[in-house]
Amino acid sequence: MNAAADRDARHGAGYAAYVFDAYGTLFDVHSAVRRHQQALGPDYQAFSDLWRAKQLEYTWVRSLAGRYRDFATLTEEALDVCFARFPEIDRSLRADLLEAYRRLDCFSEVPVVLSTLRQQGARIAILSNGTPAMLDEAVAAAGIGTLIDEVFSVDTLKIYKTAPAAYALATQSLGLEARDIAFQSSNRWDIAGAKAFGFTCHWINRAGAPDEYPELAPDGVFSTLEGLLA
Template identity: 40%
Template sequence: MNKNGIKALVFDAYGTLFDVHSVIEKCNELFDGKGVEISKTWREKQLEYANLHQIMGNYKSFYQITNHALHYAVKLHDEQLDKRAENELLKAYLQLSTFPEVKDVLTQLQDKKLAVFSNGSHDMLDPLIKQSKITDIFDQIISVDEIKQFKPAVASYKYAAKELKVKPEEVLFMSSNGWDISGAKNYGFHTAWINRQNLPIEEMDMEPTIIYHDLTGILEWK
């Protein structure tokens, strides 16, 4: 494909720019020895609940979903979630760590239009990006909350393209989530799967345009 035809580099947030499992330390502090398990379940239920709300046509913000998923995860692992622990863990989700290469890579790409496009609602996404010191790098922060259609719904990607004022084929979309890559490819974006966990490609007949192990590979699109 013609890389010069790409006008916008669009990044998913959770798992792509930000390490969702950087909450493990706080989980371990509150629930001794169960941090890995709780974090894993928390993320799985967060994604599951978003999909279920989308399918049922019963939208709730990603902040609400993240809270509900947390409650489920703690119960599943036989722990009790009091208000203090709830607040501390939700606050930790607003302070996730970026992956090590993120800031350096983004800084080198600033001759392109850069955007974040996330299922995260602005009450989660904006403080998260602000605390990470990468706010000024992006031209736009787009949340599905603005249209209340979670990815991978076609309407969500269509909305992002409209907000960016670009055609689908002018976008390279980056995500670490295979389902998100499938959704973006289905809509018509070019896709770069940031396969941080060395997973197999999703069996959706929607193969990514290109695969990288981390974001440093994106530098060839400069």
């Protein structure tokens, strides 16, 4: 690999398209609970962590079992388990938490990063487990709709990432080879699936988590999306 190509792989410069995971990558999945942390009490972070963990677990179990249920439904089911695990938390907060999840905060660097990449001539897309309605609401609430060219939801396939067909939504719809697409996710398991598919992958390791899946290593690791502009 020559020096210019090596820089591209490490820093994400020069790709025809940048495809982003949504939840945890563009949108802060814990912001819904933080908005109500006072009402939730001292266990709010553990509650939020469990909500996210169960939400993801349910996607994998349903995909492997061939029993698809959409992401909005799984988000509600995961929340109900959290209330069962934390019976001291007032269940009347359920509706408020679900509303907050539909309008998650985006991470502070997102607008500038997306705008800069578009100015460089790249196409910008989202590829997510979220339903089209969920993604439309999240994008609108974050005010980044003008910075996104395409939004791809696995709901059209009825199977979740890391199924190869989920990543193929991007190549087929954008008319690009996998090698011409840079894929960004905060989820290491998602990076593993995208790398297996053939994307150049950038792991946005916001939490400083240890690496996994060494045979499916990311091409770059950044603490925020600003690493794409370095």
